[in-house]
Every structure is written in C-alpha cells, then in structure tokens.
Amino acid sequence: MGIDMDSVCSGSSLQLLAKLLHDAEEEDDDDEHVPRCSVSTMTPGSIGPVKKETTVTGTFQVKPENRKTIWDTEEIPEGSEFDDTWDPREQPEYQILFKQCVGTEDVFFGMSRKDPSTACCEDMVIKIKLPETKYSDITLDIQDKVLDLRTPKKKLLLHLPYPVDSKNGKARFLSEKETLEVTLRVSREFDFINFA
Incomplete structure (x- = not known):
C-alpha cells in the first residue's frame, strides 16, 4: 500500500x-x-514501546545535617564569600593576558605542539589599573579560581578563566603607570598533553 x-x-x-x-x-x-x-x-x-512504571520500595538513609544551613558547602562557588553586592567601591579596569615560553625550536621549526592559543600558554598576566593608589593600600588574595583585590577606592572580584597555582604567583606595582601586574601559573588538567 x-x-x-x-x-x-x-x-x-x-x-x-x-x-x-x-x-x-x-x-x-x-x-x-x-x-x-x-x-x-x-x-x-x-513513540516507541510503552514503558511500564516501576516503583522502588525500601529504606533510605538521610544524613544528619544542620537545620540552619540551606545548602551544602559543595554547592557554593569558590570566591562567593568575597562577593559583596552592597559594596559602593567601583571596579577598576583590568586586562587578562596570556604568556608562554617559546624558543627558536617553537617559533621557526615548529618542533613542539605549541600554538598561539591560550591552551598552550603557561602563565596568565592580569593588569589592573589603580589610579591614585599607593602600594601599601592594596590587599590581594588569590585562590585557585578567584582573584580578590581591595583598595580604599576600588574592589575587584575576578573569577579566573583557568585554575591557577595560587601559591606561586608574582605581583608587582608599577607606580609610574599606576598598574598592578599579577602573574599566575595556569594549572589545567591536561597541560601535560599541550606541553609535551
């Protein structure tokens, strides 16, 4: 038919x-x-065969929890303890740059698998403009995925695009440019593939 x-x-x-x-x-x-x-x-x-409903019976154990908490600590994103929406300080201008170490074997001969993408960069450089700020007024806290900067007039809570090694970073204040440069080592899960 x-x-x-x-x-x-x-x-x-x-x-x-x-x-x-x-x-x-x-x-x-x-x-x-x-x-x-x-x-x-x-x-x-x-569409398709009819699915028969199944019911599950049994006992379930519920872990004891504090009645005053409304969420688990795993549900809170890293760095949210620094976020204060009522803080009147303004956010400074900033720029995120990526840096990689290359030699002549990379540039001229292409002997490694490095390319200009951010996946092949080892370091992240964050330049933060802080006009009318002294070095002693800057408070900087760096975690694996969050950069928190505070001055009397400015506040920056920056969620980083890649996880970083928070214990081995460098920061320098360029007083003539009124800029803070923070250099952080990127620590991604599959960097051993990109840098092989």
Missing part, C-alpha cells in the same frame, strides 16, 4: 490517516507494545 505524500497535506487527510492507523492497531490486539493514542495527544514520549 503506497501513500502519495502530496495528497497528505491537509488536516482532514492527516486525521483520516490517523484513524486508518488507529483502526489497524485495534485489529492487532496481541501487539501490546504499540502506543494507543490519537494525533491530538501524540507527544515525543508516545
């Missing part, structure tokens, strides 16, 4: 086709896995 698709274009033709298919399903009662539904109630879930 062949069906011409050009003739099945109106709504009434589709309803007749659905009735024809529905009648064919009623004749074949031994096939229980075919869903019985009309076109108006057909959803993506009605």
